[in-house]
Amino acid sequence: EAQVTQNPRYLITVTGKKLTVTCSQNMNHEYMSWYRQDPGLGLRQIYYSMNVEVTDKGDVPEGYKVSRKEKRNFPLILESPSPNQTSLYFCASSLGAEQYFGPGTRLTVT
Amino acid sequence: ELKVEQNPLFLSMQEGKNYTIYCNYSTTSDRLYWYRQDPGKSLESLFVLLSNGAVKQEGRLMASLDTKARLSTLHITAAVHDLSATYFCADGGGADGLTFGKGTHLIIQP
Numbered sequence: 001e002a003q004v005t006q007n008p009r010y011l012i013t014v015t016g017k018k019l020t021v022t023c024s025q026n027m028n029h030e031y032m033s034w035y036r037q038d039p040g041l042g043l044r045q046i047y048y049s050m051n052v053e054v055t056d057k058g059d060v061p062e063g064y065k066v067s068r069k070e071k072r073n074f075p076l077i078l079e080s081p082s083p084n085q086t087s088l089y090f091c092a093s094s095l096g097a098e099q100y101f102g103p104g105t106r107l108t109v110t
Numbered sequence: 111e112l113k114v115e116q117n118p119l120f121l122s123m124q125e126g127k128n129y130t131i132y133c134n135y136s137t138t139s140d141r142l143y144w145y146r147q148d149p150g151k152s153l154e155s156l157f158v159l160l161s162n163g164a165v166k167q168e169g170r171l172m173a174s175l176d177t178k179a180r181l182s183t184l185h186i187t188a189a190v191h192d193l194s195a196t197y198f199c200a201d202g203g204g205a206d207g208l209t210f211g212k213g214t215h216l217i218i219q220p
Contacts, residue, residue, distance in 0.1 A: 043208070048207050
């Protein structure tokens with residue numbers, strides 16, 4: 001089954017404790033991206049990657065890092081999480097016009 | 111600044127009624143997406159509109175795109191309770207990813 005998977009789905013952590021949210025797709029898509037969703041703001045793009053070893057900032061990249069060492073994986077790294085990064089995070093991949101979204105990761109930073 | 115503006119942001123309507131959600135966008139990508147999101151869930155792709163005058167229909171939902179006016183509409187015909195959800199429009203889909211509207215929270219009451 002074609003899908004985008006994310007782990008963990010839920011995470012509660014404390015300020016400053018480094019964490020990684022993984023994203024994997026099995027569709028051989030070149031393009032992958034991360035979004036965060038906050039109430040009343042819709043989804044905003046954090047980072048995107050057009051292919052292996054090619055990443056670029058989206059609209060809200062501050063406080064996040066990404067890497068793309070393999071085509072299928074695009075982890076989101078929070079080196080020092082802060083409470084304002086409490087949000088719902090979505091990974092997406094695409095080939096052409098169609099975008100495929102992962103199930104989401106709900107992150108709470110206390 | 112690239113913008114996607116949806117209205118209304120909140121809509122409560124009765125079953126059996128018709129209504130339209132509007133989406134104005136400011137980019138020149140002319141590629142417009144509609145998604146549905148249920149509480150706690152990921153985004154479900156409804157429509158991808160790729161050209162001026164494009165019209166797509168699925169069940170009680172119909173989406174259209176006017177690239178000259180930079181306007182897309184999502185029309186709901188004879189609403190039923192199962193259509194209660196939050197609906198997002200987004201434009202882009204190229205290298206820069208998607209720019210989302212803030213979403214329309216739709217409640218359909220019996």
